[in-house]
Amino acid sequence: MGRTIIEKIIQAHSRDDAAAGRIVWMDLDVRSARDFGGPNVVKNFEREYGGSPPADAAKTVFTFDLCAPACSLKYADNQQACRDFARKHGIQVFDVDRGVGTHVMIEEGLARPNGTVVGTDSHMNILGAVGCFGQGMGDVDVAFAFKTGRTWFEVPESVKVVLKGRLSPAAEAKDLTLFLCRELGTKRIALHSAEFYGEAVRDLALSGRITLCSMITEMAGIIGFIPENGPVVADADASYAGLVEFDVSGLPPQVAVPPSPNAVRPLADVRGTRIDSGFIGSCTNGRTEDFARAAEILKGRKVKKGVMLKIVPATRRVYEEMLKRGVLETLFRSGAIIVNPGCGGCAEGHVGLTGKGEVQISTGNRNFPGKQGQGQTYLAGPAVVAASCVAGEIAGPEDL
Amino acid sequence: MDENIRQGRAVVLLDKQGEIIEDIDTDQIFHNAHLHITDIAQMGSYALGNLEGWKDFPKTGREGDILIAGRNFGAGSSRQQAVDCFAALKVGAILAPSFSAIYFRNAVNSGFPVLKIHGLETMIAGAGIVTGDVIRFDVRSGRAENVTRGGALKIEPMSPVQYDIFLAGDLFKYGKNMK
Numbered sequence: 001m002g003r004t005i006i007e008k009i010i011q012a013h014s015r016d017d018a019a020a021g022r023i024v025w026m027d028l029d030v031r032s033a034r035d036f037g038g039p040n041v042v043k044n045f046e047r048e049y050g051g052s053p054p055a056d057a058a059k060t061v062f063t064f065d066l067c068a069p070a071c072s073l074k075y076a077d078n079q080q081a082c083r084d085f086a087r088k089h090g091i092q093v094f095d096v097d098r099g100v101g102t103h104v105m106i107e108e109g110l111a112r113p114n115g116t117v118v119g120t121d122s123h124m125n126i127l128g129a130v131g132c133f134g135q136g137m138g139d140v141d142v143a144f145a146f147k148t149g150r151t152w153f154e155v156p157e158s159v160k161v162v163l164k165g166r167l168s169p170a171a172e173a174k175d176l177t178l179f180l181c182r183e184l185g186t187k188r189i190a191l192h193s194a195e196f197y198g199e200a201v202r203d204l205a206l207s208g209r210i211t212l213c214s215m216i217t218e219m220a221g222i223i224g225f226i227p228e229n230g231p232v233v234a235d236a237d238a239s240y241a242g243l244v245e246f247d248v249s250g251l252p253p254q255v256a257v258p259p260s261p262n263a264v265r266p267l268a269d270v271r272g273t274r275i276d277s278g279f280i281g282s283c284t285n286g287r288t289e290d291f292a293r294a295a296e297i298l299k300g301r302k303v304k305k306g307v308m309l310k311i312v313p314a315t316r317r318v319y320e321e322m323l324k325r326g327v328l329e330t331l332f333r334s335g336a337i338i339v340n341p342g343c344g345g346c347a348e349g350h351v352g353l354t355g356k357g358e359v360q361i362s363t364g365n366r367n368f369p370g371k372q373g374q375g376q377t378y379l380a381g382p383a384v385v386a387a388s389c390v391a392g393e394i395a396g397p398e399d400l
Numbered sequence: 401m402d403e404n405i406r407q408g409r410a411v412v413l414l415d416k417q418g419e420i421i422e423d424i425d426t427d428q429i430f431h432n433a434h435l436h437i438t439d440i441a442q443m444g445s446y447a448l449g450n451l452e453g454w455k456d457f458p459k460t461g462r463e464g465d466i467l468i469a470g471r472n473f474g475a476g477s478s479r480q481q482a483v484d485c486f487a488a489l490k491v492g493a494i495l496a497p498s499f500s501a502i503y504f505r506n507a508v509n510s511g512f513p514v515l516k517i518h519g520l521e522t523m524i525a526g527a528g529i530v531t532g533d534v535i536r537f538d539v540r541s542g543r544a545e546n547v548t549r550g551g552a553l554k555i556e557p558m559s560p561v562q563y564d565i566f567l568a569g570d571l572f573k574y575g576k577n578m579k
């Protein structure tokens with residue numbers, strides 16, 4: 001019988017029969033840890049395996065992205081513990097200068113089509129955007145993977161999601177993604193792999209594919225793949241647990257309202273909501289295309305007095321592209337605050353938090369209480385965030 | 401005793417309306433206010449400490465209890481304490497129609513028995529399983545029965561991988577004998 005994408009990738013890394021529902025042992029092309037989780041990986045590893053080396057240092061990496069450079073003692077200690085361990089074993093470190101780990105792994109070719117990668121990041125499944133199996137795991141799992149180069153995995157069933165129609169120029173990949181967060185919720189692809197088909201996703205550039213795949217976690221899915229024009233495809237006779245179809249032509253911009261990424265409304269419903277701050281970046285919308293879109297709107301305009309707009313490129317390479325294309329200058333002149341690459345806006349990252357009562361509009365992927373501080377966070381695409389920061393209230397580019 | 405057999409008192413996690421509670425997340429199981437605790441022995445007293453109606457479980461629960469919960473048990477964060485707190489109380493096993501992927505992995509990797517149960521809602525609606533019933537099952541074959549009332553339960557046996565790790569004690573111990 002034919003195989004879905006996830007079955008094919010896992011099968012290529014396993015001697016067991018990787019049919020959906022089976023638990024198999026699989027080989028991992030890359031095993032990684034970041035500055036959160038990483039120190040516990042090191043602790044587990046040293047307790048269980050003493051000073052012995054990992055299975056293959058060349059396939060083992062650390063990525064520091066959460067708080068870069070460290071702005072609290074906790075992160076500074078965590079990062080140093082990982083660096084010391086890495087030095088001892090000759091493991092590569094993508095240090096605090098590099099940016100979001102998953103994005104760095106894509107840029108460096110560590111995450112490849114048909115490959116397998118694990119790490120201590122619950123958005124590791126972003127790698128589905130390049131046809132790579134990525135999965136976030138706990139520190140016990142990752143320590144074991146460092147030592148053995150393998151992990152066990154329950155091969156999930158897959159759901160086929162067909163998106164008919166093309167996105168209008170007013171809608172971005174993030175609008176499509178938020179729409180799916182609402183429609184699929186946390187049940188329809190829960191614990192499943194999703195395969196997205198149709199014109200609307202065929203048109204997506206890598207940045208848009210990353211946006212969509214980065215929010216599969218918020219839909220409770222295992223991973224998402226976009227085989228359309230992509231390097232990895234399913235067999236024609238593969239079998240699926242379900243089929244979901246949507247027509248997305250004419251989809252208006254979407255906004256997720258606090259406190260859940262699945263509480264999504266059309267922009268029109270929340271237009272005019274006063275904001276204090278905006279954030280563009282994160283693993284979801286931190287690519288050059290995202291900032292270029294924001295710059296189009298901010299060109300010749302100013303962020304409204306009293307509003308702060310924070311910009312965090314996903315990686316150092318993105319930062320460089322923004323520099324070359326003049327995007328950085330446009331954003332700077334608009335009054336935005338631009339910081340170095342990484343996760344920045346999440347957890348207690350290096351771009352700061354929201355305070356109690358603060359209303360923020362963000363391109364991030366989570367607006368759960370506490371994720372980006374104490375304030376209320378709305379989620380939207382870069383165009384809506386940029387326009388809102390000019391208007392001082394939630395707005396689309398056409399409102400300016 | 402056969403290490404494959406688990407027997408214990410069923411504790412069915414129902415809400416005030418008598419419905420099985422679904423989507424119990426790790427903050428309800430082991431609240432993030434206690435994440436600084438690293439000694440497993442101390443974790444038991446916080447188990448279910450944030451789940452409405454069940455906050456006294458660490459006092460009312462008994463060694464060997466079999467917890468029965470609704471779908472998507474262990475949603476949310478990846479904290480290992482949400483598994484370890486039950487191990488600390490010597491809970492015998494957790495049965496649910498489904499678990500969050502990360503919770504399931506954490507439990508399997510620490511050798512704690514988590515098994516999928518089918519037809520739970522019908523059983524509860526028909527009073528086929530009630531808190532206090534003694535249930536017995538074989539983790540290997542999935543053969544399961546309600547000893548108190550008679551009648552079979554539909555439990556999915558452990559997969560070979562899960563069983564091997566369970567027998568070894570945890571993932572690390574298992575790995576040391578791995579070929």
Ligand code: SF4
Nearest residue numbers: 123282283284343346
């Ligand atoms: S940007 Fe935020 S959500 Fe994305 S990987 Fe970093 S911490 Fe996680």
